[in-house]
Amino acid sequence: MNTDQKALQELLFQLADDDFILAYRGSEWLGLAPHIEEDVAFSSMSQDTMGHAVMFYEMLEELGAGTADDLAQLRKPQDFRNAVLVERPNGTGHYMEQPNYDWAYAVARTYLYELFKWVRLEALMSSSYQPLVQISRKMMTELRYHLMHWQTWTKHLAGGGQESRDRLQAAIAQVCQDIEGLFSFGPHADAIVAAGLIADASTLKARWLEKASDALAKNGLALPDAFPAPSHDGRAGEHTEQLADVLNTLSEVYRLDPAAAW
Amino acid sequence: MTEETLWSLLQEVKDPEIPAISLVEMGMVNKAVVEDGIVRIEVLPTFVGCPALEIMKRNISEIVGAAEGVKEVHVQFVFEPAWTSDRISEVGREKLKTFGIAPPPDLLQIEESFEAACPFCGSSQTRLDNLFGPAACRSILYCESCKNPFEAMKPV
Numbered sequence: 001m002n003t004d005q006k007a008l009q010e011l012l013f014q015l016a017d018d019d020f021i022l023a024y025r026g027s028e029w030l031g032l033a034p035h036i037e038e039d040v041a042f043s044s045m046s047q048d049t050m051g052h053a054v055m056f057y058e059m060l061e062e063l064g065a066g067t068a069d070d071l072a073q074l075r076k077p078q079d080f081r082n083a084v085l086v087e088r089p090n091g092t093g094h095y096m097e098q099p100n101y102d103w104a105y106a107v108a109r110t111y112l113y114e115l116f117k118w119v120r121l122e123a124l125m126s127s128s129y130q131p132l133v134q135i136s137r138k139m140m141t142e143l144r145y146h147l148m149h150w151q152t153w154t155k156h157l158a159g160g161g162q163e164s165r166d167r168l169q170a171a172i173a174q175v176c177q178d179i180e181g182l183f184s185f186g187p188h189a190d191a192i193v194a195a196g197l198i199a200d201a202s203t204l205k206a207r208w209l210e211k212a213s214d215a216l217a218k219n220g221l222a223l224p225d226a227f228p229a230p231s232h233d234g235r236a237g238e239h240t241e242q243l244a245d246v247l248n249t250l251s252e253v254y255r256l257d258p259a260a261a262w
Numbered sequence: 263m264t265e266e267t268l269w270s271l272l273q274e275v276k277d278p279e280i281p282a283i284s285l286v287e288m289g290m291v292n293k294a295v296v297e298d299g300i301v302r303i304e305v306l307p308t309f310v311g312c313p314a315l316e317i318m319k320r321n322i323s324e325i326v327g328a329a330e331g332v333k334e335v336h337v338q339f340v341f342e343p344a345w346t347s348d349r350i351s352e353v354g355r356e357k358l359k360t361f362g363i364a365p366p367p368d369l370l371q372i373e374e375s376f377e378a379a380c381p382f383c384g385s386s387q388t389r390l391d392n393l394f395g396p397a398a399c400r401s402i403l404y405c406e407s408c409k410n411p412f413e414a415m416k417p418v
Contacts, residue, residue, distance in 0.1 A: 044398055048311045052311065055310055131341075145394070
């Protein structure tokens with residue numbers, strides 16, 4: 001594999017794995033969201049996001065990286081290229097048992113990630129790889145609705161009284177502990193940018209900062225002044241133990257019989 | 263088989279989630295060509311993660327594949343051009359209404375809401391209840407006039 005092919009595959013894994021793992025975290029909220037309408041909405045958005053991951057895995061399949069299902073279900077945690085932010089648990093406990101999940105964190109994480117995703121897709125619309133140009137345009141039409149939804153929740157929580165506001169601001173700070181990891185392109189960053197696949201990390205970060213600051217400022221909220229270096233570089237295959245838990249759960253059935261037809 | 267026959271066969275393939283409307287009326291069929299019994303069809307997905315896509319593919323293959331003189335059917339999903347909600351035909355928009363779904367309004371520069379007339383009584387006294395509904399392509403609204411909840415296709 002030459003440098004350009006390797007760069008393309010690395011980028012596709014980042015795109016696919018970010019969406020795949022966050023969609024899984026979103027799906028863990030099913031039945032636990034604040035009200036039934038939110039259950040419908042969050043599940044619908046997780047389904048969109050999972051669908052986006054499938055598209056990226058299928059692009060990898062076209063490039064000969066393996067079948068989309070195998071790529072999603074059979075790789076080891078260290079082969080995943082998602083940023084650590086998306087693998088963080090929803091709270092303490094387990095979705096089956098004592099799920100002490102944090103709704104403010106769900107709102108803050110998903111909103112700030114989806115704003116990043118918007119910026120990333122916008123950048124992909126000028127990619128040298130044509131399939132990414134076409135698919136990003138399509139995904140943005142869907143993402144627009146997600147952003148409206150999370151803006152509504154942000155407004156709701158920011159205006160919902162002192163405790164609600166404090167908890168949302170604290171969740172934003174918590175999310176920002178991991179935010180730098182999103183902007184990393186990992187060990188192949190130079191090759192990814194040199195191949196014209198996407199704008200460089202500092203450009204993406206500047207655009208995100210502008211969008212995220214505006215989105216929060218509408219509700220009198222703000223981002224922290226500085227963002228620490230991430231504890232693990234997910235783009236280099238460094239992950240928390242939680243990713244192994246996620247993969248064990250979501251691929252449990254598939255691993256029983258990878259040859260079964262679905 | 264002629265292309266005309268092919269398009270009339272495709273008219274028989276319905277949206278699995280809205281059986282009142284065909285894929286052609288939904289504006290999802292981008293191209294349909296036939297050459298020496300080999301049929302090639304390009305379909306534009308409405309939403310990327312729509313779980314009904316595989317069912318549509320299978321239904322197309324079954325219906326077109328059963329026609330006389332057809333040797334092979336190739337269905338491909340493409341994103342160029344992108345499907346947009348204004349591709350739904352006038353007939354399609356009427357059929358959506360009879361099924362109780364408001365057709366998509368024009369795409370506006372909107373922040374948090376969009377408006378659609380009630381498919382049951384036609385009133386525009388409606389409110390958006392949930393941007394997200396039972397399928398990726400639909401939202402849930404409520405009619406203040408006839409007091410019915412209803413779904414509307416999202417403008418995309």
